[in-house]
Amino acid sequence: MDTGSTKNRALVSKAINKDNPVVVQVLGICSALAVTVKLEPAMVMAISVTMVIACSNLIISALRNLIPSSIRIIVQLVVISTLVILVDQVLKAYSYEVSKQLSVYVGLIITNCIVMGRLEAFAMSNKPLPSFLDGIGNGLGYAWILITVAFFRELLGSGSLLGYQIVPQAFYEAGYHDNGLMIMPAMALILVGCIIWIHRLRNPELMED
Amino acid sequence: MLMRMKFLRDYLDKAKPHFQKGGKLHVFHSTFDAFETFLFVPAATTPPQGAHFRDAVDMKRSMSVVILALMPALLFGMFNVGYQQMLASGEVRTLLENFMFGLWKVLPLIVVSYVVGLGIEFAVAQVRGHEVNEGFLVTGMLIPLILPVDTPLWMVALATAFSVIFVKEIFGGTGMNIWNPALVTRAFIFFAYPSVISGDSVWVTGLRKGMDTVDGFSGATPLAEATASVTSGLSGSDLLRDLPSMWDMFLGLIPGSVGETSTLCILLGAFVLLFTGVASWKTMLSVFAGGAFMGLIFNLVGGSAYMELPFYYHFVMGGFAFGAVFMATDPVSSAQTETGKWIFGFLVGLLSVLIRVANPAYPEGMMLAILFMNTMVPLIDHYVVHAHIRRRLKRAHVQA
Numbered sequence: 219m220d221t222g223s224t225k226n227r228a229l230v231s232k233a234i235n236k237d238n239p240v241v242v243q244v245l246g247i248c249s250a251l252a253v254t255v256k257l258e259p260a261m262v263m264a265i266s267v268t269m270v271i272a273c274s275n276l277i278i279s280a281l282r283n284l285i286p287s288s289i290r291i292i293v294q295l296v297v298i299s300t301l302v303i304l305v306d307q308v309l310k311a312y313s314y315e316v317s318k319q320l321s322v323y324v325g326l327i328i329t330n331c332i333v334m335g336r337l338e339a340f341a342m343s344n345k346p347l348p349s350f351l352d353g354i355g356n357g358l359g360y361a362w363i364l365i366t367v368a369f370f371r372e373l374l375g376s377g378s379l380l381g382y383q384i385v386p387q388a389f390y391e392a393g394y395h396d397n398g399l400m401i402m403p404a405m406a407l408i409l410v411g412c413i414i415w416i417h418r419l420r421n422p423e424l425m426e427d
Numbered sequence: 428m429l430m431r432m433k434f435l436r437d438y439l440d441k442a443k444p445h446f447q448k449g450g451k452l453h454v455f456h457s458t459f460d461a462f463e464t465f466l467f468v469p470a471a472t473t474p475p476q477g478a479h480f481r482d483a484v485d486m487k488r489s490m491s492v493v494i495l496a497l498m499p500a501l502l503f504g505m506f507n508v509g510y511q512q513m514l515a516s517g518e519v520r521t522l523l524e525n526f527m528f529g530l531w532k533v534l535p536l537i538v539v540s541y542v543v544g545l546g547i548e549f550a551v552a553q554v555r556g557h558e559v560n561e562g563f564l565v566t567g568m569l570i571p572l573i574l575p576v577d578t579p580l581w582m583v584a585l586a587t588a589f590s591v592i593f594v595k596e597i598f599g600g601t602g603m604n605i606w607n608p609a610l611v612t613r614a615f616i617f618f619a620y621p622s623v624i625s626g627d628s629v630w631v632t633g634l635r636k637g638m639d640t641v642d643g644f645s646g647a648t649p650l651a652e653a654t655a656s657v658t659s660g661l662s663g664s665d666l667l668r669d670l671p672s673m674w675d676m677f678l679g680l681i682p683g684s685v686g687e688t689s690t691l692c693i694l695l696g697a698f699v700l701l702f703t704g705v706a707s708w709k710t711m712l713s714v715f716a717g718g719a720f721m722g723l724i725f726n727l728v729g730g731s732a733y734m735e736l737p738f739y740y741h742f743v744m745g746g747f748a749f750g751a752v753f754m755a756t757d758p759v760s761s762a763q764t765e766t767g768k769w770i771f772g773f774l775v776g777l778l779s780v781l782i783r784v785a786n787p788a789y790p791e792g793m794m795l796a797i798l799f800m801n802t803m804v805p806l807i808d809h810y811v812v813h814a815h816i817r818r819r820l821k822r823a824h825v826q827a
């Protein structure tokens with residue numbers, strides 16, 4: 219039992235750090251660029267993706283012995299799209315503003331490579347509980363990157379966090395300007411690049427030649 | 428003069444042992460090397476074996492030539508800063524007073540760009556144990572010349588740091604960068620802080636802070652006037668009447684970035700670069716050819732005042748000449764193959780005129796055209812080399 223729980227914990231921690239879906243596997247970059255202008259949509263997106271990965275991993279893992287291999291992608295897609303539609307409806311019902319900001323990107327969770335990747339690579343060959351934890355881990359790994367990037371983009375690009383102005387008005391009067399480049403997608407890529415840079419420095423075994 | 432040189436040499440020789448292996452200041456040896464080779468031609472000679480020669484004109488010497496070539500544009504730019512402010516405010520000043528006025532406005536920009544850029548270069552060289560390279564001596568001088576004189580210093584510092592770190596050091600330092608670092612500095616400010624680098628009130632010092640001007644002074648650059656003519660529907664002859672005279676634009680008595688206004692001074696610099704062989708005449712010539720080609724096409728098509736503007740006006744407006752002479756010829760980010768230089772330069776000129784006339788959001792197309800073509804350089808060189816290989820294979824009748 220003890221070894222089992224260590225293994226389970228490793229499933230989560232590995233996906234957050236050394237096997238991170240964004241900075242190591244370089245998946246899910248498109249949404250990391252698109253929804254990180256402001257912190258709030260990034261957080262909502264992070265939670266939504268985590269829910270979808272974890273639940274679809276759980277469901278597919280439970281069904282894995284019943285799915286004929288030839289149609290497994292279709293079955294996986296049906297499960298993912300069902301979950302995404304659920305997330306979309308919940309967002310529309312309870313936080314309509316954010317849902318409008320995220321617009322098409324909620325629907326596009328279906329095409330998020332991390333979701334399909336985990337189903338194929340993990341859930342199809344593991345038991346439900348580890349699969350669920352793997353989904354949580356990968357979701358959190360995606361989440362912290364998204365939130366870090368969004369934190370810097372909103373702080374430096376709009377001078378605010380979660381919509382509240384952080385940079386004091388006196389700064390603007392003294393000649394400070396918000397950085398317009400931070401609002402552009404190019405800067406999200408550079409920020410992700412910086413995170414990868416620091417991450418590799420701390421984990422030299424991940425460096426490629 | 429010789430006496431002083433001797434004193435310097437002696438001083439360096441005395442300090443040298445401390446920086447060599449085993450000396451107590453060894454960690455700073457790359458800093459020491461940088462200063463020593465800056466002051467004196469290195470003593471290293473070509474080894475007896477090997478198929479190469481070591482030229483006395485090393486990178487430091489060729490960089491110094493570029494700095495020399497920039498001097499006319501810089502000195503005129505300083506004068507023009509004062510002159511434009513005089514026109515705007517209606518004060519009366521002599522030529523020398525205008526120059527001194529501009530000197531004090533431009534000097535801080537130069538100091539900030541050098542301190543920040545060289546600081547990062549030296550730090551990175553220390554950390555990596557590299558030699559300090561002198562590429563930044565030119566970059567640091569180009570940066571103030573392509574910015575509006577009133578750019579806040581902290582923005583210059585931030586943009587310089589960004590471009591040195593993300594465009595140069597990340598790719599491996601001097602000689603490894605894909606884009607021209609000075610232009611990326613400008614692009615950073617252009618996209619991050621558009622309010623200080625575009626519009627009519629940024630080119631003359633004091634205007635942005637709401638200085639009182641004489642009646643009728645707008646501060647708009649010729650490029651801005653030409654761009655505005657498209658929306659206001661001026662006729663071609665009206666635009667020609669509104670623009671400063673060809674001669675004024677050639678001399679550089681117009682608002683604009685510090686060093687870009689005077690085509691005459693830039694041509695003086697171009698002469699120095701070409702005479703010493705530091706810059707490629709092919710790149711320079713083809714930029715002008717590309718600009719003329721696109722300008723002539725617009726002249727033929729016609730339709731708006733800007734399109735009907737005689738093509739040679741593009742050479743004296745904005746940063747076209749400066750970009751052609753000092754930016755497109757950058758030996759690192761420009762094409763490496765000889766045919767590639769023609770293609771690269773021609774497309775730079777063509778695109779910059781195209782952006783100027785066709786896209787009202789970017790009155791100045793030179794920066795974007797050069798950066799875009801910098802990105803394309805590896806592709807151009809790849810195909811030039813392969814075309815060459817194919818041609819030679821055909822000639823040799825090799826059965827492949």
